[in-house]
Amino acid sequence: MDLYEYQGKEVLRSYGIPTLRGRVVETPEEAARVAGEFGGTVAIKAQVLTGGRGKAGGIRVVGGPEEAARAAREILGMDIRGHRVRRVLVESGAEIARELYLSITVDRREKKPLILFSTEGGVDIEEVAERNPEAIVRLHVNPLLGLLPYQVRRITFASGLEGGTAKGLGRVLNGLYEAFCGSDASLVEINPLAVTEEGEVIALDAKVTIDDSSLYRHEDLAGLRDVEAEDPQERRAKEVGLQYVKLDGDVGILGNGAGLVMSTLDVVAQAGGSPANFCDVGGGADAEKIATALEIVVSNERVRSVFFNIFGGITRGDEVAKGLLAALDRVDVELPIVVRLDGTNAEEGRELLAQNAPENVHTEETMLDAARRTVELAQGR
Known part of the structure; x- marks a missing residue:
């Protein structure tokens, strides 16, 4: 869990680390009032859970209340790397x-x-x-x-x-x-x-x-967690107990096991694609969990295709296939889905999908072949 700058400074102060005087505000009027109380030069700093604030214009050094209000007005509502500024830190100056x-x-x-x-x-x-x-x-x-x-x-x-x-x-x-x-x-x-x-x-x-x-x-x-600032897909995944991390690509990825999913990210990159997420549905995932994971992955507007990568050890391939089919009955997914099944009862699982899956579901036997096909479909080839 990342903390905002002002929250991080509260933690540091509790361990005896000196910081400048500062106060968090949500309106230009409050920024002007605090700047007047501090006197002299103050800094107006956007509070977002990402870096690059200075380069984006989210940090301004001003000379008084009027300038503080103007700077706060310009910074509040600003979009910095996909994060909207909802509050600023007004901080006293120093030589x-x-x-x-x-x-x-x-x-x-x-x-x-x-x-x-x-x-x-x-x-x-x-x-x-x-x-x-x-x-x-x-x-x-x-x-x-x-x-x-x-x-x-x-x-x-x-x-x-x-x-x-x-x-x-x-x-x-x-x-x-x-x-x-x-x-x-x-x-x-x-x-x-x-x-x-x-x-x-x-x-x-x-x-x-x-x-x-x-x-x-x-x-x-x-209690410091800002739920409103969290990515909606990551928040939903956390609520249902899924391991999900949003990335910047267009290939949605689901797998059973963190190690397998990490390998899947690498193979998609090797095939020339860009992963849109990390999503581990865990071993023995039922239809309900697979459906929820699919909903979360495809709700990302950047996703153009989905790679569902399953290795059956304890989990049987035919049971995974049944769960995926049941999930597809519940979730209306129009994007192409490539399924790679390997391990226990993998052939039976692929046969079930071939006979019963919608036309947008494709199966592959190897992880590399599945990655290549998923990337091709994401790129419209």
Whole structure:
């Protein structure tokens, strides 16, 4: 679960990380009033669950209430990467001397938290890694030992900061690691982490992603979820217990098992197509679950064809075929559907589909052949 910037900053403040004064508003009039209270220069920042706000014009630095109202009026309602801005954060200004980058994420290969630090803040870390990889410090933390003093010193030494400012960076790093562990986050990122003219170290931005599977331990964080901002297909899938992630392509994908679905995404890409989603219906899915999954996948207007990929281990191919036929009786799908059945009773399943399925349903024996045909149908060939 991603948090808005203002929510992420609330989490960081609870672990002792300094931020600027800020208040979330939903109207230009409120923005003007808060700007007047803060006085001087303020920033008007779109609150959306995506990056690229600055490049899209979703962040403005203004000099007073009237400019704040005008900026808020222009930003509210803006579409940023498919996310509509419904509120803005009005934040007080500061004299910034330097901008740094600091984050902690999960390195799944090493099975450890990974600290990333760079003296080049305010830009995407991927851009820094490509242009100047030596500018990034990477440190793994042993989860049994926690963040150790020598690792904090390694980061502060790399920063080039001295005295009280270096100690301030150390306190931020310790607080960020505590926030990462304490909130069961998969990512905590401050970009930029600012050093002010007075030597203070302040989080100018905050990106926090909480592991969904841990939310039962964090009722306060679970209550921060903005249901209205979620993708409608992903929200519907979550309600019915399906594993679904929306992507940018036009080939809808369903499969039984997360590993198989991930492989299906790769094979579709190999065949020259672009996956529209990840959707795992699970083992032993009945007609009701298959029908619901189909409804969700085809409700995405970008989808031009559907690849239904099933490997029968415990699940029998003929039972899957019966479930799919029953689902098609319930769901009116006009898009072409390619079904690949393999494993237990796969031949019987394909025979059932050949005899009883609508004309828009096609069967293939191999995953690669099915991927190629699905891509061809999506492209109108």
